[in-house]
Amino acid sequence: MMNTDYSRANLAEVLRGHGITPTHQRIEIAHALFSKMAHLSADQVLAIVNERHAETSKATVYNTLKLFVESGLVREVIVDPSKVFFDPNTDPHHHFYDIETGEITDIDAAKVSIAGLPELPPGKVAAGMDVIIRVKRAIA
Amino acid sequence: MMNTDYSRANLAEVLRGHGITPTHQRIEIAHALFSKMAHLSADQVLAIVNERHAETSKATVYNTLKLFVESGLVREVIVDPSKVFFDPNTDPHHHFYDIETGEITDIDAAKVSIAGLPELPPGKVAAGMDVIIRVKRAIA
């Protein structure tokens, strides 16, 4: 989706390209997600963004993550009952989820084929599909 | 998994068969889940169980649902970021999830085939797979 240019200047351009006014806070939040390319919770984003000097509030982190999701910049991953993770990888893909460590790993959706799904309920349209493979440490 | 005998006496036997001491509260909670055969949140279970006369605490509902999950009597469904649902259907199956109404519908896993999944990460063993198809109302 983006190359490897995670400079603030380039991130600002990416935000503009999605119709988002690039503020300091939004750029820092985008930087946290895209430079780490990891599945981060809101709390983790808040911590990363305020590592050097506190400059972004909890409310702004939540507002911004929601905005990013709505504009397709990042994707929500719902695997843990206690918190949502935000995924800078918006290519179609699935996830391994380690139920012991919480680690989330991507699975390229292009290599996976799913057949035999029933028709959608009448009057309904698809909004997305999640495949989550829960794994745990093999017996020692 | 069970027939259609949702009598308290039979539910008590089912619990014993899973190594669970059948208390009044546990039997009522099992009754709520199996007689409705629906995906219920802890809060919904609490409300159902205390419909006639309050007799079960929130702590017991959570304790019991956890116990039922651990003993394989029910299954957790993690689709909504704000709460867990408990599923009395433990046959392999997937879910439609209406992101607008919250409605959850079962998809028989026997009819669905998934190919091309990568190998599990080294040292990991599968603990389950969830397929969630998020749907919404078709544009009016």
Next chain:
DNA sequence: GCAGAGGTTAGACAGAGTCCAATTCTTATC
């Protein structure tokens, strides 16, 4: 520079879920 829209903020609030020490129940044994 000014105005107005849009963005940010602290902190109060809500809801799901956990924890604890005190109490009550279940069950095995007599």
Next chain:
DNA sequence: GATAAGAATTGGACTCTGTCTAACCTCTGC
């Protein structure tokens, strides 16, 4: 049927994630 010991339940305090609000700030176009 009574007893005793372990198991289960309980209210309520607590934690954590996420939302909301009203005041304040900042950016942009004029």
